[in-house]
Amino acid sequence: MKYTFRLILIFILIIFSFFSYPAENNSKEKKFQILYYNSENQEGFWWRTTSEFMQAACQNLGMDLNIVYVDRDAAFMVNDFKNKAATLNKPDAVVFQNLKSNAVNMLNIAEENKIPAFIFNAGLTEEQDKQYGKPREKFKYWIGQILPDDKKAGYDLAIQLFNEAKRLGLKDKNGNIHFLNIIGTKTDTSSIERENGLKLASQHEKKIILDQITTANWDRNEAEKSLNWLILRYPEANVVWAANDLMGLGALDSLSKTKIKPGKDIIIGSMDWVPEALKHVQSGKLFTSLNGHFIETAWAAVLVYDYLNKNDFASEKTSFTSKMTVLSKSNINLYLKNFKPDNFKKINFSNFSKVKNKNLKKYDFSFDLVLKKIISN
Known part of the structure; x- marks a missing residue:
């Protein structure tokens, strides 16, 4: 009888351990699913790079993207977000920019489905901001944002171009330096803020004359067509200020059909670090390009990772600002030598996470x- 009882007890323990095995697996750290909406396509350098950086960060942090x-x-x-948010396998978090003012619709879907949402690159418009405020004010599940200082970038680009034109003596008889200006769209926050920075520079430097501001929808061909007639209408123009590199390249395309020599007769500057630009x-046809904010997606991944792992970045703040770096002939070679997609994987993004790096006090x-980290590796 005692022997039979022992056999039964052993059998029960075996059965119990068999059924409890999956529970042991479930105790492992959850692999979070992150959804990233890239506003463009894979052809454009800037937007493709945002994906490459975010993929590198998510892979390094153990998240699926x-x-x-x-x-x-x-x-x-x-x-698409509405459909994905309604499924049983909905994402653990979503990252996107305010594309053509669609952020409020995206945030409403996130709120309804309790999905943490993080905005990068382009935030709410001024009107939206007045109505909906900052992260976690009206939308509980809008957990944070990281945005470039586009206004400062627009200002810095204008001042860089002004100083170079002044150095080269490109001015009219009254000492004024005339700007032709090409912005992206009237609705994109980044375009609006860069234009605001340009206008602020013209207020600070009275010798800057903004002959005309025209839109080219971030497009190279449209920018070329715009400059074709702008250069005829304003023959005294000394500078072309372009809100992105594609439009800066469009300006170069236009000038290639004239006797005007970029870098000598007229100074051109833009933003985004497109390889062709x-x-x-390097050659001097473009004076400068500002960028570095395509890495915001990686920082978004770090912040989302910390939030999902119960280390809320709100203890520091919910709105972060990224600054743009100026590339010119003085530092372009260092950048080109080290900045390659294969090197992104060398970056240990855990060093920037408060969950992974317990000694980190401030992001x-x-x-x-990041460039120094790449070089040191």
Whole structure:
């Protein structure tokens, strides 16, 4: 009888251990699913680089990343998120920019489905900001944002161009330096803020004359067509200020059909660090390009990772600002030598996470710091 009882007890223990095995597996750390809406497509350098950086950061932090390219279709982004948010396998967090003012619709979907949402690159418009405020004010699940200081970038680009034109003596008889200015769109926050920075520079430097500001929808061909007639209408123009590199390249395309020599007769500057543009920075046809904020997606991944692992970055703040770095002939070679997609994987993004790095007291999201990490490796 005693022997039989022991056999039964052993059998029960075996059965119990068999059924309890999956529970042991479930105790492992959850692998979070992150959804990233890329506003463009894989062809453009800037937006492709945002995906590469975010993929490197998520992989380093042990998260799965789903990238959806929307090709500037704001309505598609909203509808796709609505469908994904309603599934049983909904994402643990979503990252996106305010594309054509669609952020409020995206935030409403996140709120309804209790999905943490993080905005990068382009925040709420001024009107939206007045109505909905900052992260966690009206939308509980809008957990944070990281945005470039586009206004300062627009200002810095203008001052850089002004100083170079002044150095080269490119001015009219009254000492004024005339700017032709090409912005992206009237609705994109980044375009609006860069234009605001340009206007602020013209207020601070009275010798800056903004002959005309025109839109080219971030497009190279449109910028070329715009400059074709702008250069005829304003023959005294000394500077072309372009809100992105593609439009700066469009300006170069236009000038190539004239006798005007970029870098000598007229100074051109832009933003985004597109490879073709940087080659022209090397040659001197483009004076400068500002960027570095494509790494914001990696910083978004770090902040989302910490939040999902119960170390809320709100203890520091919910709105972060990234600064743009100026590339010119003085530092372009260092950048080109080290800044390659294969090197992104060398960056240990755990060093920037408060969950992974217990000694970290304050987030340090600096492109220059990342470049130093790449060089040191």
